[in-house]
Amino acid sequence: MEPETITAGLDGSTEGLAAALWAADEAHRRGAVLRLLHAWIMLAAQAPDTAPERDQNVFAREVVREATDAVRERHPQLPIIEDLVGDEPEPALLRASAESRLLVLGSRALTTWESFVLGDVSLSVVARAPGPVVLVRAGAAGPQDAAPAAAEPSDGPAAAGGPRVVAGLGLDGPAEHLLAFAFDAAASRGVLLQVVHGRPFPARVYTPWGVDPDTAAEVSAAVAGELAEALGPWCARFPGVLVQQTVLPDSPARAVVEAAAGAGLLVVGRRRHHRLPAPRIGAVTHAAVHHVSCPVAVVPHDQGVSDGSGPAPYAVRAPDAGS
Numbered sequence: 001m002e003p004e005t006i007t008a009g010l011d012g013s014t015e016g017l018a019a020a021l022w023a024a025d026e027a028h029r030r031g032a033v034l035r036l037l038h039a040w041i042m043l044a045a046q047a048p049d050t051a052p053e054r055d056q057n058v059f060a061r062e063v064v065r066e067a068t069d070a071v072r073e074r075h076p077q078l079p080i081i082e083d084l085v086g087d088e089p090e091p092a093l094l095r096a097s098a099e100s101r102l103l104v105l106g107s108r109a110l111t112t113w114e115s116f117v118l119g120d121v122s123l124s125v126v127a128r129a130p131g132p133v134v135l136v137r138a139g140a141a142g143p144q145d146a147a148p149a150a151a152e153p154s155d156g157p158a159a160a161g162g163p164r165v166v167a168g169l170g171l172d173g174p175a176e177h178l179l180a181f182a183f184d185a186a187a188s189r190g191v192l193l194q195v196v197h198g199r200p201f202p203a204r205v206y207t208p209w210g211v212d213p214d215t216a217a218e219v220s221a222a223v224a225g226e227l228a229e230a231l232g233p234w235c236a237r238f239p240g241v242l243v244q245q246t247v248l249p250d251s252p253a254r255a256v257v258e259a260a261a262g263a264g265l266l267v268v269g270r271r272r273h274h275r276l277p278a279p280r281i282g283a284v285t286h287a288a289v290h291h292v293s294c295p296v297a298v299v300p301h302d303q304g305v306s307d308g309s310g311p312a313p314y315a316v317r318a319p320d321a322g323s
Contacts, residue, residue, distance in 0.1 A: 003079070007035040007100040009093050009125075012063040014138040015106025020067040021074065022136045022295060023104040028075045029188055032101060036071070038063045039085040039092035060084050090124055097129035102297075107135040107289065126289070127270070127281050132181055132299045134265075135289055164192040164244075167267040168256035168284055171197060171226050177301035178269040179231075183238045185265055185297070194244045194263070197227050198255025216249070223247050253287035260292045267297045 008023035010016045020036055027034040040060045064082045071080060085092045097103040105122055126133050167182035169175060186193035205215045224247050235243055248255040260266040268288045270281050281289070281298065288296050 004030065004032040004101040005035050005081070005099065006030070006032045006102045006104065007037055007096040008067070008104045009089070009096070009106075010036055010038040010063050010067050011089070011106070012038075012059070012066075013106060013108070015108050015136070016063075017067055017070060017106070018138040019104045019106040019134075019136045020071060022134070023102070024071040024075050024078055026102065026104070026134075028078055030101075033079045033081060034071065035081040035083055035096070035100065036064050036067050037083045037085060037092065037096055039087050039089040041086065041088050093125045094128055094130075097125070097131045097133065100131065102132050102134055103129060104134045104136060107137050107296075123281070126285075126298050129298075129300065132177075132297055134295055134297045136295045137293060163189070164194050164263055165189065165265045165267060166194045166196060166256075166260050166263040168196050168198075168252065168259075168269070168288070169227070169230070170252060170269070170284075171199075171223075171230060175269050175301050178267060178299045179234050181297060181299045182267040183234050183241055185267065186241045187238055189264070191264065192242045192244055194246055194259060195227065195231060196246045196248065196255055196259040197223065198248045198250045198252040199223055200251060201249045220247055220249065251283075253284045256284055257287050257291050260288070260294060263294050265295050265297060266292050267299060270298050270300045272300050 006023050006027045008016075008020040010020060020034075024034050026032070038060055061084065064084060068080055068082060071078060093103060093105070103125070105125065107122065122135075126135070165182060165186040167178065169178065182193060182195070201211065201216060201219060205211055205219055224245060227245050227247060231243060231245065235241070246255075246259055248258065250258070256266070256268060266288055268285045270285050285298055289298070
């Protein structure tokens with residue numbers, strides 16, 4: 001069986017180099033091949049023995065060489081494919097997504113808000129890619145491999161600063177791809193998985209003098225029960241993954257942004273909109289890629305019945321025996 005491929009899209013920026021290093025760490029963790037891809041529409045066909053001073057592709061080669069050197073310093077034995085593509089970046093990256101387990105791109109943050117500023121190409125790739133896309137900021141801390149000393153499933157917030165993967169989950173429909181990705185990511189890192197669901201309180205919770213605590217507790221308990229039911233089959237499938245359930249009485253977007261503080265990786269979903277003229281990323285994903293500082297994995301998925309017992313559309317490795 002051939003090893004999987006994880007592709008990092010390069011553009012010569014600091015963020016692109018950060019994406020390459022994150023992708024290299026992921027490839028090393030999974031025993032995958034790292035593909036370093038740089039698409040340049042001006043790429044010229046040249047003979048192999050072209051003199052350096054006549055090389056019209058010197059900039060493109062330097063982009064890939066710089067990333068390769070940085071990866072080699074961290075992972076000397078990692079198999080690397082250097083790929084220069086004579087095409088526009090968007091179609092090249094979309095093809096790479098279809099051929100790879102993951103596509104990893106850099107994202108630029110500006111001002112004290114540390115908002116992701118996605119260019120037209122990056123935004124379109126995230127919205128159209130057939131597979132998961134991970135967005136990495138320059139200087140963003142990668143997920144830690146060490147498992148937490150102890151943790152218990154809870155409805156409260158995760159321990160501040162604890163190594164964990166956070167997944168934002170809606171309960172209006174199944175999300176096989178998202179849950180498969182999130183559980184697999186936590187399992188491969190040996191860290192806590194915090195599953196977050198945001199839902200504003202219904203009108204009946206509010207009174208003229210504020211929130212009725214008994215009704216609020218009743219509503220929160222009911223939502224927590226829905227979340228536990230949705231996660232039950234996946235917890236059984238990944239018994240070695242500690243899962244923390246977090247229900248917040250807020251909009252899904254704000255709940256995800258709040259919960260992701262200090263996380264190593266945030267996983268959010270993107271519905272495939274087959275009938276719309278232009279793909280969309282949705283409010284939660286939009287908030288995540290603009291306001292979360294850790295790497296963000298955007299996982300496309302379809303609606304459909306899911307109980308976690310059938311084959312996952314996102315290919316996951318079987319958990320180790322006894323985990």
